[in-house]
Amino acid sequence: MTLKSATLGLTAALALALPAVAEDIAIEDPYARAAGASAMAGAAFMTIRNDSAIADRLVAAQSDVADRVELHTHVADGDVMRMIEVEEGFAIPAGEAHSLARGGDHVMLMGLRQPFEQGETISVTLTFENAGEMTVEVPIDNERTGMGMDHGDMDHGDMDHGTDGDG
Numbered sequence: 036m037t038l039k040s041a042t043l044g045l046t047a048a049l050a051l052a053l054p055a056v057a058e059d060i061a062i063e064d065p066y067a068r069a070a071g072a073s074a075m076a077g078a079a080f081m082t083i084r085n086d087s088a089i090a091d092r093l094v095a096a097q098s099d100v101a102d103r104v105e106l107h108t109h110v111a112d113g114d115v116m117r118m119i120e121v122e123e124g125f126a127i128p129a130g131e132a133h134s135l136a137r138g139g140d141h142v143m144l145m146g147l148r149q150p151f152e153q154g155e156t157i158s159v160t161l162t163f164e165n166a167g168e169m170t171v172e173v174p175i176d177n178e179r180t181g182m183g184m185d186h187g188d189m190d191h192g193d194m195d196h197g198t199d200g201d202g
């Protein structure tokens with residue numbers, strides 16, 4: 036388990052060290068989901084970290100899997116949560132992270148051109164005001180709950196316990 040953790044840490048470090056178009060922007064824990072394989076729309080979620088000294092902004096997104104990709108957020112309309120497009124995009128302050136999460140900001144994928152099959156991966160190209168374009172491979176996880184990252188981490192921990200003997 037210790038070895039596995041160390042290996043994962045090394046892999047993460049190598050991934051961060053890879054040259055990228057937007058090297059100061061790190062994308063953590065990306066996933067996309069739709070309400071089923073035949074859904075007309077889906078959404079992508081992730082945490083965007085800005086490791087640079089200047090504020091940045093996610094201003095657009097696009098993907099081959101959808102006719103239209105918009106930056107959305109949820110606003111309360113009485114008792115109902117409604118999705119609206121955020122035309123100015125999402126600010127990512129210098130040295131900080133901004134989370135796209137269920138019930139909040141997200142990348143909306145409208146007019147899906149292919150079914151969102153569990154476990155497959157889609158490419159989403161993000162455009163940042165300063166860092167420029169970067170393409171993110173986003174795993175499809177229709178079964179992911181909206182309970183936040185802690186829940187996912189616990190699930191992983193449980194799986195590790197089951198494979199202790201394998202190192």
Ligand SMILES: [Cu+2]
Binds near residue numbers: 119
């Ligand atoms: Cu939306």
